[in-house]
Amino acid sequence: MNNIRKQVITARNLSKHFGQVQPVREVNFTVQTGEFITLLGPSGSGKSTLLGLIAGLEQPSEGSIHLQGREITGLNENELALFRRKHVGFVFQAFHLIPTLNSLENVAFPLYPVRMQEKERTERAMALLEKVGLKDRAAHLPARLSGGERQRVAIARALINEPSILFCDEPTGNLDSTSGGEILDLLLQLNQHRKLTIFMVTHDKEIAQLSHRSLYMHDGEVTAS
Numbered sequence: 434m435n436n437i438r439k440q441v442i443t444a445r446n447l448s449k450h451f452g453q454v455q456p457v458r459e460v461n462f463t464v465q466t467g468e469f470i471t472l473l474g475p476s477g478s479g480k481s482t483l484l485g486l487i488a489g490l491e492q493p494s495e496g497s498i499h500l501q502g503r504e505i506t507g508l509n510e511n512e513l514a515l516f517r518r519k520h521v522g523f524v525f526q527a528f529h530l531i532p533t534l535n536s537l538e539n540v541a542f543p544l545y546p547v548r549m550q551e552k553e554r555t556e557r558a559m560a561l562l563e564k565v566g567l568k569d570r571a572a573h574l575p576a577r578l579s580g581g582e583r584q585r586v587a588i589a590r591a592l593i594n595e596p597s598i599l600f601c602d603e604p605t606g607n608l609d610s611t612s613g614g615e616i617l618d619l620l621l622q623l624n625q626h627r628k629l630t631i632f633m634v635t636h637d638k639e640i641a642q643l644s645h646r647s648l649y650m651h652d653g654e655v656t657a658s
Contacts (some may be wrong), residue, residue, distance in 0.1 A: 435510070439466045439502070441479070441598055442487055445462055447496035447517070456569040458653035466597075467527050467628040471641040472652035480634045481602055483650065487601045487632070488521055489513045501597060501646040518543070521538060522591030530575040530590075536562060537571040540589045547594075561589035581612030585591045585642040588619060599623070604639070 442464035449457040456479035464470050467493050474480050485491040487498050489505045497506045505513060530539045541558035565585040569620050575583055584604060590601060601620070605613035617640060623629045633640070641647045649656050 440464070440499075441501055442632065443467050443497075444498075444501040445497045447483075447486060448494050449479075449486060449491070450494040457486060457493070458654050460653075460655045462648060462655060462657065464630060464632060466630055466648065467624070469624045469631045469644040470633070471647045472632070472634045472650060472655075473636065473638070473641055473642040473647055476636075479653040480648045480650050481653070484600055484602055484634050488523065488598075489517050518546070518594055520597050522594070522596035522599045524584070524587055524591050524599065524601040524604045526606040528575070528580075528587045528607075529581055530586060532575050532624065535572050535574055536547055536567060536578070537587045539575070539586055540593055543590060557593060558589070559566050561592055562586070564591045564592075579612065579617055580608050584608060584612070584616050585619065588616070588623075592623075596629075598630045598632065599637075601631060603606070603634055603636070605637065607633070613637075 440463045444460050444462050447457060447460040448455065460483060472480050472483065473596065482491070486493050489500065493506060497504055499505070500516070503516070505516060531542065534542065537555065537558050540561055541554050544554045544557065559568065559571060563572055565588055567582060567585050567589070570578060570582060578586065604620070605616050608616060620631060621643065624631050633644070635641065648658070
């Protein structure tokens with residue numbers, strides 16, 4: 434059996450400067466297809482900045498980033514947006530749902546720039562809501578959902594374009610322990626059953642123990658476990 438896996442994230446000599454501040458310093462690492470990677474470190478160590486760089490949300494000051502074998506360093510904003518739409522999903526601590534849209538509309542929202550029949554868009558969004566256990570909450574606005582339910586909607590939205598990489602920034606940080614555990618279980622299922630590559634920033638060492646591998650960040654530098 435061929436067990437060789439493709440590298441889906443490669444960071445080489447990656448640095449970011451904001452004036453005299455350097456939150457990311459000459460970072461090097463790779464992530465393979467289907468890995469669940471956690472990035473840990475104290476507050477202010479540069480974790481969210483690094484996540485933004487490797488996800489194509491920010492440009493590095495030095496170094497290069499390859500996602501799915503393509504160097505994204507230097508792509509313009511339109512090229513990056515198209516690349517992210519095709520390959521990348523995001524889940525944030527603060528959910529970032531649109532308050533005036535119901536669950537179904539929030540999940541379907543990333544598909545609106547795509548040429549697609551409304552029926553197909555709705556069916557795809559409903560199928561994902563069912564997958565995350567919220568089919569019966571399709572018509573609910575975010576204000577009528579619990580924190581855990583809102584994060585499930587956010588995960589469904591992140592999956593709507595069938596990304597190959599899911600970037601998560603403290604996805605359980607605003608949740609109680611029960612809801613956080615349910616979200617973690619859902620992410621583990623996605624990783625195990627769909628072989629979805631997950632790169633997660635977290636402070637939770639228990640989550641790190643369930644991941645395949647952890648990276649540790651301190652003063653802008655990264656070391657492997």
